[in-house]
Amino acid sequence: MxxxxxxxxxxxxxxxxxxxxxxxxxxxxxxxxxxxxxxxxxxxxxxxxxxxxxxxxxxxTFEQLFNLFLMDKKIRSAIAIAINEIEAHLRTALSYTVAKHYSADQNEYLKRRYYEKGNTKKRQSQRTQLLNKCNKILNDSSQPYKHYREHHGNIPPWILVKGMTFGNLITFYKLQMPSIKTEVISLMTKIPEELVTDDLKDMMVNILYFLLAHRNNSAHVSRAYNFKTEKSKIRYTKAFHDRMKISKMEYDNGNGQNGLSTLAFALSWFQTHNSPVASFSFAVTQAIDEYLKLYPSDKGFIEKEIEGPFYIFV
Structure with missing residues (x-):
């Protein structure tokens, strides 16, 4: 070698x-x-x-490659900022809903019967793995867990979720009972609970894993502008792809599965205090425009790599 x-x-x-x-x-x-x-x-x-x-x-020129690197760096930063907003919103909505329905008492809200079994890996269900993770957080020697354990004798869900990674948090959401998922989706999207269908619940899990893939890619300082994930790509969902104006045939030809535009539409489902899709789409558009002002002949290359034109969401 x-x-x-x-x-x-x-x-x-x-x-x-x-x-x-x-x-x-x-x-x-x-x-x-x-x-x-x-x-x-x-x-x-x-x-x-x-x-x-x-x-x-x-x-x-070398400077051309470096400016593409800088463009990507700005896009990577925009991705991280937007997804951090979604993660914070999910922590709040999920812990609020769990406490509201089950109690803030750790001995109550962490009962096995409140969680679906999930998939099995290495002879352990996702539920068992999740509850084991929760138990580790409950016994963590760092703050704020130690303070709540020693001074309050209990760690409520809004403190528990602070010890979860984004991946843990998605699993915590995924294994909730349908009624909890419905309420969390309604809180995060402003869609009335009566309009939250099973397809929307499945779509939300898919979107969250799609966001996780992008967040992890950005955290590893890998290329962001043309990042693709096969494992967590957006699956065809009528509600999602109608919003993108993409038909099933177009989807089967590779549209609306990956790319920055698909990421922007994924973010557009969330109604947080600060609109993540608006700030994200503005930052990405600005980064691309700054690069193309220097190298206008690269427009075709950029649009191909990001899988189509990119627009600002307002």
Whole structure:
């Protein structure tokens, strides 16, 4: 197995120049490579300028790749901010509804009978895994769990959920009884409870896992503008795809499954105090527009990578 040898910043630039990549300012390029690394910029964003193999098209510059990197960095930040809003809303709506229906007493609201079994993995149901996780949080030595345990003798659900990851939180929602899910959806979307169907409940679980995939991808500082998830892609749901104006046939051809537009429509279902889809779509549109002002000929490439034109939600 061939190992990659160490290269100085100047040697990295020489290699790129040998592959037909131009530089507007080599001194500035050294500063950039010393901050963000060769791998992050070149390996992450070279597709915009590659002609064949490792060689670049005539006229493609290092600065072009770096500006695509900066565009993606802004999009990644917008994704994280928007999904953090949804996560906070889910924590509040779910803990509020659980306490309202079952009590704030941990010995009551964590009874097994209140939760669906879920899938089985490694001979343990999701319910067992979830309750084990909850028990660990109840006995956590950090704050605020220790304070509530020692001074109140109880950890209410709105404190318990603070110890859950977004993935734990989605499982906590997924395993709730149908009536709890209905109320949580209504709180988060402003859809009247009587209009919350089983299809909407399934769609919400799908959306939450789709958001989780994007959040995890962004947390690992991976490419965000063209991120795709096969495992957690948006499944065809009439309500969701009617909103996108995408037919079942168009969906089967790959539309409305992934991409930034699909992410924006997923966010559009939530009615939080601060509209996450409005701020997200504005930030993404601004980032793309700033890049295309510098490199207008890349419009086709960008639209293909993000799976279609992107619009601001208001």
């Amino acid at each position: 061939e190992q990659k040898p160490f290269r100085t910043f100047e040697e990295q630039i020489a290699i790129l120049k040998s592959r037909n990549l131009s530089f507007v300012n080599e001194d500035a390029a050294v500063d950039i490579l010393s901050t963000y690394s060769y791998y992050e910029i070149i390996n992450g964003y070279k597709e915009v300028g590659i002609a064949r193999g490792e060689n670049y098209r005539d006229g493609v």
